[in-house]
Amino acid sequence: MDVKFxxxxxxxxxxxxxxxxxQMGYEAFEQTINTILEEEVDFVVISxxxxxxxxxxxxVIDLAVRELKKLRDKNxxxxxxxxxxxFSPSDNSMIRPLISAGLFIDLSKGELTDNKQLKLHFFQDEKTGIKLTGLRARKRSLEIEDYKRLLRENLEDETGIKIFVLHTMMSELKPVEFKEMESAPKSLLxxxxxxxxxxxxxxxVPEELREGDGTFVVDQKNNIIYPGSLYPTNFRELEKYRYGGFCIVSGDINAESQSVKLTIKYIPIKPREILTLVIDCANKTAIEALDLIAQKISGLDAEGKIVTIRIIGSLTSGRAYEIKSSEIAEQLKNKGALDALINKNALTSKEYAPVSVAVGKTNEEIEEALIHEHAEKTTMKKTSKKDMENKIHRILGVLGTDREEGTQVREYNEELLNQFLEIFDLTKKGKSL
Ligand SMILES: [Mn+2]
Structure with a gap:
């Protein structure tokens, strides 16, 4: 029989x-549900x-209920x-009311056996006869422990056409740029x-899903599929992927002969066009950098688009904060951009290069090193580097003193101020500040 999900x-x-x-994330979800309805699928899987x-x-809950109800109304x-x-370990996830309302069928259901193994149940889809089960995630990929005590026999021996739903990265499929991500070997599935x-x-993943003519054949070697996020969830994803999407899986199954032929069509979801730009401000002063950015923006066709700009490089003079994200975003909105996201994480200044800290040191050692490095880079008239370092230590000391029981806030502030003035050899002008 033909199936489509x-x-x-x-x-x-x-x-x-x-x-x-x-709102783009909401729109992406609405578009997805509309497409699913047009495709007349047999069922939907959310991993x-x-x-x-x-x-x-x-x-968020209102949107989810509204959209998922459209699916239920079409059975x-x-x-x-x-x-x-x-997931909520205390069972307080807002997925729960969706389950109660019959809008979401939780596949991760089972029981603990006498020897503490995890036995999952199957859910059989009425229309297609396909049997589904899955294992929910936990925070910090702790569900990998659950995979280790998963009773596999009942899952593997069950006859028919089966789908397993997971929210865990498989090591063999992990892209290199995600090397820090926790993962489990495929053998645990x-x-x-x-x-x-x-x-x-x-x-x-597989990346080919997003390439070519958009059809991908599922076989025994390529049957673990990650559609990726439905819509980018942060700046990096927006910049790197520009859009998300989902899979329509269709084909022919025969439960008796256990034969399955499935192909996947990846459906990109693009509520709005994303324009991404990287501006290298290396060897420019802050003022030159601002000019360069303004010039790049003036050449953009930003009308109705979401723009991401990553500003990188080391300025020869001036500070990174002189390049103001809000002002750049304003320039882009004046050019008709729907919104603009500016990232300056990789913008530094030779005047103020970031200090690096060795790992494995105590907090005190790190503080000591940071203060030393900062003092070395600070110039203040009539104050030597060593003196500056001492002053920073003394300021931190003063800031660290708590207000004593019974002392009024005003007195305490006054005392702090006096100590600061003393540290910088200043006298207080006028009576009160
Ligand atoms: Mn996620």
Missing amino acids: AHLSDCHLGAWRNEVLN GDLFDISNPKVD IPVYGIMGSHD PQNFAYYAGGHLHKT
Whole structure:
């Protein structure tokens, strides 16, 4: 029989603090549900992190309920698991009311056996007969411990066409740029499933899904699929991927002969065009850098787009904070940009190069080293570097003194001020400040 299902993951609804981008995330979800309805799928699989946090605000829950209800009204079941972001160890995830309302079927259900193994249950999809199960995530990839005590026999021996839903990175599939990400070997997954619906990784893997004519054949070697985030969830993802999307998986299954032929079509979701720009300000003064940025912006067609600008390089003079993100964003909005995100993390100044700290030192040693390095870079008339270092230590000492019981705030402030004045050999002008 013909089957067709949608596989989405890492929607992270409510992830953005920037309201424009947050709305984009909502729009992406709405577009996804509309596309799913047009495609007339048999069911939907969500591989975790529908929400960015386990207790999102009302807007997010309202959106999810509204959209998922459209699926239920068409009798399209939604199967899923909780991800590392929307799982709550105390069972207080806002996914719970979705489950109670029948809008989300939690696949990660089972029991502990007598010898403390985890036995998962199957859910059989009524229309297609496909059997689904999955294992939810926990914070910091702790679910890997659950995989180690997973009872595999019942999962592997179950007959029929099966889908396993996971929110865990598989080591063998981990892209190099995610080398710090916790992962588990593929050998921990139960075998004999036709499709492994992956979540957690925000990049689309296999990468070919996003390339070519958009159809990808699922076989035994390529059956663990990560659609990636439905919409970018932070600056880096926006800059790197520019859009997210989901998978429509379709094909032919025969439960009796256990034969499965599935292909995947990746559906990109682009509520608005994203324009990304990197501006290198190396060997420029802060003023020259501002000119360069203004010039680059004047040449952009930003109308109706979301623009990301990453400013990099080491300024010869001036400070990085003289390049004001809010002013650059304003220039872009004047050019019609829907919104602009500016990242200056890699912008430094030769006058003020960042100090580096060795790992493995105590807090006191780090503080000592930082103060020393800062003092070396600070010039103040009539104050030697060593004197400056002493002054910084003394200021921190003063700031660290607590207000004594019974002392009034005003007295305490006065005392602090006097001590500062003394440190800098200053006299107080006038009576009070
Ligand atoms: Mn995620």
